Amino acid sequence: MSVTSLGVGSGLDLESLVRNMVSVQRDSRVASYNDKISDYKSEVSSYGAVRSAMEKFQESVSSLNDVSLFNGRTATMEQPSSGDIVSVTADSDASNGSYNISVEQLSQGSRSVSAQGLFSSASDEVSASGGELTYTAGSETFSINVAAGATLEELRNQINDASDNFGVSANLVDDGSGNVYLSLTSEVSGAGNDLVVQSGDASLDSVASVAAGGGAGGLSIAAGNEAKDAIIDVDGITIRSDSNKFDSAVSGLEIEVLAVSALDSGGNPETAKAEIGFDVDAVQETLENFVSSYNSLLSVFDKQTKAGESLNGSSMIRNIESSLNSDLMTEFTGAGTLSSIFDIGIEMDDKTGNLSLDSTKFSDAMSGSYDDVATLFSGDAGLGNIMDQYLDNFTGSGGLINTIVDSTNESVSDTEGQLENYEYRMEQYEQRLRDQFTQLDSLLASMNSNGNYLMSQLSSLSNNNG
Template identity: 65%
Template structure:
């Protein structure tokens, strides 16, 4: 006979006995595996967080170690009351100082207009035979092919729609007195860069500035509509440019003319004053980022190494904290009146957190700029010292990546051990269940035999 559930045949709770025997072998061991796996995964998380914080701090250090940070310049412009006339930007080649700038003339492109009486309607036919129109301004050129019988409106559309058009805008103007004018505006600025329109057929002379036939060309440029340079005056020196942007007319400066200067009360053109100085604001922002990332790094150290935390007692963290603090305290003898970074406004509280005193920083930047540069940059600067140390721990080949990988490998190994153990426990449970099942069948058989015997004896007695 067979039984469908342990204990049914024998009346004994064999299922509970089976579970208890498996639990004794399994539970403690599985919990030990899971605890160890959890510890390894916590280490992976901790090393990852520290690596991330360390790399953020490393970026701030690298920014401070960039000499370009300290060679940057700013241009601060004071405009006349009439409005903005120039914008000025400075690069590291600019010299500190101030400049007075006035604008005598803005650059402009040329404008051609057809003569009166040539066209009375936008539907007038321009050429009966057709031909090519070529538009040139400076070094730019493009050509459109005009079909026989093309109207003035169609020619305008061809010009504006040409994919090679370098900046020529064609328009039609009706004066209301029976005249329609073709106007061509060119974006190409600079003296000598007037728009020139030539053709391959004399019938197109009416929409050209150079005639092919014996007659006159239809387009002309008024004196005030000619292409012209921009002209500015910097500290009494007149400077021309083919565009409104003056690149390196003054070393390191880009000056853009925005509007022509109005005449001041003294009878002279109004000026804008531009002051060029070190870009101390960028230095300050970078130093504040350094302070912020340093504090965040040490907060991360505390989070994972305090009593009861996964990296409590870690020699790695103790070493990092000690070395970074030591680097921070570096004393310099080649930075003038500055001997440590605490002389430029860096302050440390009782908890080891850094802050930046803006007043002290501004004083140091104003009075000891070159010495500030010495403190941070170069082979012996504090940023270089820290950067050299940090690169051992960060990146894809750094110590923290190795430690994280090792912890992950250990976690994976323990996970595999746990799975193998649970497999063996499964086999053990299956063996026990089979034995208990056989025992249940045996006991059930004995119970049935005993019941039958008692029944037979009872029947005999009744006889």
């Protein structure tokens, strides 16, 4: 607490004296506390950076330890000159090899059109009494209740807006010659899945078809607009599907037809060629990420342990780096001609320890020893598992780095508490000084006053005697 009048009575600079005395006791000690807190926080920040880099590296290690990475397949497509006719996606169940595929027919839903002369305007009344209409295509169905006096336009809107409509689109077509047609298009494709409309009231028979081909005066399926299967030929085998996707026709392949094959000069359907092979690109991308994250980890180690940094001289960081380096040098058995990761194109810089990947050497290894590459990285004895288990000791909620960070954060809290207590004691010390010097100031002020009075009396006596 500052008392600005301190020293007024005595004429002495007691305020500065109190501040200096407090400063002597406080400043160096408070600076020491703050330096310690700053050091702890810097250490937490450094360990946080190390932990983040190690976790990122461990993610790349875990990816290499995933057996499914090496089970992946990819489909390379060679389309005919006329354009793309089919797309193929391969999964791990696909067998390596090639498939020649032609497309005979795309799947389609059916289309029904009302009879000529039935309606002349969109405002024509559909039914005087109303009733129920049921729309069915294959296993799909929905119904609507048509109100008495409903118009053709209202019927169209009611069909399109039905909440359980499975994919029937209603449209009105005016031929300009006094005829308006109700056209219904179904999204349900596949042979035998033609759209059928049934009425629950005779007055609605004019807009219903009880069977494919339509009833008298009702809806009919126009020629060429019946529901159809998609048809493809795979290496001479004809395959049908009620949609344009063939998900189980060939094991491990998802085939989607895009267009019907054009005929070549000999009158034969053009084919697309799907080449199925190991997904080398995915493995290379994962391995490149492993190399990149390892180099980033070394960079973080260097930055956080250089002179003047919190982790300078850290034996833990040195040990981690040494252990990871040793893991990389592991020699494997059971991986065919491959004995280490350096046999597949990974290289290490002698000076920096950084890794790089020789893509040419990698491609050669993948084409000649794919299964051996998988053995090298994945499985219980693979490098991925070896490094993953080691990194677990440091990362994660129970890892050593988190333990250190938690302990250091506790030290920050403890030191901040000690500083707070010390500041409180300094406030008490300052108050005691002010109390003491206030008394001294009052005493000196009184003594000055008495001295001035005595001097005045002595001066008066001297003048009288003179």
